Amino acid sequence: MSGRSGRTRIIRTPEWTRPVPAVRREVLTASPEADEGKPPLLFVPGFGHGAWAFAENWLDHAASRAFPAYAVSLRGHGGSGAAPTATLRAYAHDVVQVAVSLPRQAVLVGHGAGALVVAYALARYPARAGVLVAPVFGGWGTFGAALRRNPAGTVPAVVGGALRLRRRQLFSRELPDAVAQTYTERLGRASTRAQWQLLIHRAPEPPVGKPPILVVGSPDDRVVPASALTRTARRYGVAPLLFPGMGHDLMLDARWREPIDAILDWLDKDLVG
């Protein structure tokens, strides 16, 4: 499987013979007032979301706590270049390309399917730490749950349409309807291939450089069932940090401050302190 176990393969024929093509990548940034030497954070949004989802609250908050903060839009998302046939490998490539361009070794923070992308990126880049927020690691279980909870949004994805997430899957009732509405209107989509790969993919290789891993989620997430969250955390030999009452989009929901503070506390303790 993946996580801590599994093996790093060093002959990488697809990567060497069919390199991922370059694309324009949107990177949004928030810089701390003074450099305290803390590692840069690179936030990776999930399918449909762009860097904007982190620029809304988390980037500035991280910067206010002295972490240089960056968010990338995966190709085909947000302000990045179009990529209708992108694969998970291309998304992970985007993350690694941005990570190595940062001045120091970065912490990778992935949300939703972006957490799976981060898991792939962690197998290619020795991050200072990895944070998986409401991770969607895919597989048929997740698909079943999505079908039950949101048949209208999930069925079109099977035939190549966009996977649509509903407002009440993403946010708690504490977030005013109008705000939730503007967020869902901003959602785009991942490529059809990547959507399929969410179901069928080779498990990510173990992270290189043995970074500490944190898994964060909500027991009330209507996209990631609690059992899936626990399973992902167990792959990495950790227990998930839970924020009851929150929706899937922890970085946009009304109580967005709690999870990011917990993540930054953990980083301060593990890496800086």
Next chain:
Amino acid sequence: MSTHSEQESLEPAATLWRDGRPVYDRGDTICVIGAGASGLAAIKNLKEYGFGVDCYERETGVGGAWNWRHDRSPVYASTHLVSSRPLTEFPDFPMPDTWPDYPHHSLLLSYLERYADHFDLRPHIWFGTEVVRVEPADGERWDVTTRSTGGYGAERTSRYAAVVVANGHNWAPKMPAYEGLDEFRGQVIHASAYKDATQVRGKRVLVVGAGNSGCDIAVEAGQQAARCWHSIRRGYWYLPKYAFGRPADQVGHAAAALRLPLWLRQWLFHRALKLTVGDLTRFGLPRPDHRVYETHPIVNSQLVHYIGHGAITPVPDVARFTRTGVVLTDGREIEPDLVVLATGYLPRFEFLAPEILGTDAAGRPSLHLNMFPRRHPTLAVAGLLQPDAGLFPLVHWQAVMIARWLRLRELAPERARSFAARIAADTGERWNSAKVKESTRHWFEVGHVEYLRAVQRTLDELEVAA
């Protein structure tokens, strides 16, 4: 960057002695010699596995061969990679995907500098400090003696738990001896002293040797010099930089990774070359005396082009020099103003007694996986490879292997003993499915796929559960 005096002031007085001289005990710290690509990869990966590292670099910057500011850098102004970007970059620090397939040497330097900064390696490096002796000490440790580059200043000896030798093998010119060379009134330089086309402009130039250096320089002389002869002592395969619309090494890798048998890959390659480049004997070039992959690949799309345009005249080996010219083995005499000896480089390990690396009379060390000497488990060489692809991926995994090996020795001595026994019993395997041509340069030629397969097995074997 740190300075030596800083280090001295921070350190306790020496408590160890060797031959009446003080030895500073560096505890569990590991010493890396050289801050080129190989040394940087060693520091980064040893650090990642939790080791303390001191690196000594005799130059004032990182990058080794790729730092054209260094006196001993072999790169010339027009050097571009011969291996394409994906097969050359470190596996965990890719080059920007906006860079060309074959980046310029100045990009390589900026890449290595960014690698050093990103992973915060510079605080570990003592610049301007040359290693002059590495001697075994008690308990499989090593006494490393350094001094300021250039020889002035006092020597200083520190004791390390292990040493990684990453001193590079492309800086000490291999100079052939020729009868009459002393009398020759023209100019003779080695390729390492060739920097840019101004040196050949308007002159009659003879380039000796058809490695990648010789071919690059002949192409430049073909465009800039009044006359260019290219002397080669055998026929070669000149591989183009692109084949089937892809960088040629990517095509070659795909064939090797498919596990096509070597003879089939050679046959396919010969066919492809025949159909694209054509028969080179019509230009007066000798027919290759070997199959493709049996000499270090020459990757140069322009050489044949300029030969075909009459700008480069291929000639046979040099027989001897006279006062005014050069006599070739076919009896012809030519009169160059400048002779560039692109005859390659020799690996050198002056700071180590030859028996430590098991070095034979011809100067070839005997090392398991081109890295581990038979009887010194805490010493390893990194980067002593001539691959048919980029070097950095191989060196990266060598560095990981060294880190895992040193950790395994601490955590699982039983398993470490069985690996040590295998190192000692190695019969000199060469990691190349092709029968490489016997020549002064080919004893450390490796097929990158064959080599990486062996490295993968070793990495898996050395892994200690977290």
